[in-house]
Amino acid sequence: MKNTKMRAARAAADLTQEALAERIGVTRQTIGAIEKGDYNPTIQLCLRICKALGTTLDDLFWED
Amino acid sequence: MRQTFDERQQQLQHRGYTVAFGVLATSLLLASNAELFILHPLFATQALLVGVPLVLVIGGLISYFAAVDAYLTPQLTRTMPMLAGFFGLALIDHGYEMVSDWRQGFSDPVWAHGQLQQGSLDWAVLLVWLALTLTLAIKCTREHYWHRLGITRLHWLMLAGWGGLLVLTLWVRANVATVHTPVRTTVENYVLMILPLVMLHQLDQTHKRWPLVLSWGWFSLMAYLQLFH
Known part of the structure; x- marks a missing residue:
């Protein structure tokens, strides 16, 4: 399932996939795969993404 | 330039190694025991028995890593087109050698007397060069790496x-x-x-x-x- 929340949060932070990837030390492809729902990140990576985007785990990864 | 692998790439690497090891072990087991079914050794020599499955599995594994970025990290944007060119040249060279051998009448047969012969290794190597060239060329085209060669x-x-x-x-x-x-x-x-x-x-x-x-x-x-x- 696509992670539209993460894509929206990244856009709101005015970051490209490449810029976010650079901040948290992963590849752009990994960010793309998470947003497309092709890859389930570990909790550590989820936390790094949340910190980089200034959000919480619930905001980005909790399914309504 | 960062060249370490992230967690997704590491997972893909582990998956690739596991599958490749499984395929290698299975193919070697099948190849070495094929004589139980066909009543004579499938490969003409012991070197071919090991060589053909090994070349195909290792070539497949490297192609897989290139396809999923788990081996050549996407940061190496110039390396990928260079390697695509190198493997392309190797493919042309190997293909040319096979064709000229065939035209002169001394190419090794692939199959003779119910056994895989030396020619099968030539085809395995050709397939591997082709797989690597195509994988890297497609990857470079999809990721627009050609333009970054400058x-x-x-x-x-x-x-x-x-x-x-x-x-x-x-x-x-x-x-x-x-x-x-x-x-x-x-x-x-x-x-x-x-x-x-x-x-x-x-x-x-x-x-x-x-x-x-x-x-x-x-x-x-x-x-x-x-x-x-």
Whole structure:
């Protein structure tokens, strides 16, 4: 399932996939795969993404 | 330039190693026990029994890593097109050798007397070069890595000059020169001639003057030897 929340949060932070990837030390492809729902990140990576985007785990990864 | 793998790439690597090991073990087991079913060894020699599955599995594994970025990290944007070119040349060279052997009538058979022969290894290597070239070429096209090579109009002009010189040499070797060098040898020498310049172009260093002088010197020497010796 696509992670539209993460894509929206990244856009709101005015970051490209490449810029976010650079901040948290992963590849752009990994960010793309998470947003497309092709890859389930570990909790550590989820936390790094949340910190980089200034959000919480619930905001980005909790399914309504 | 970051060259470490992130967690997704590491997971893909582990998956690739596990599957490749499984395929290798299974194929070796099947190949070595095939004689139970066909009542004679499937491979003509012991080296082929190990060589063919190994070449195919390792080639497949490297192609998989390239396809999922788990081996060549996406940061190596210039390495991928370079490797695609290298594997492409290897493919052409190997294919040319197989075709010329076949035309001259001494190519190794793939299958004879109910066994896989030396020719099967040639085909396995050809398949691996093809898989690697196609995987990297598709990857480079999808990720727009070709543009990052920074090839300008001047480079295209130089490449055209190199091609023209190659054609001229082939004509001289075939019609004027007293010593007739095989076409393949001339082409290989021409690839060697331009290789230092190509590699130098890919390096991210600022002080290139002396390496550039040496590369052009090498180019000129090779051109002279090809045309006049």
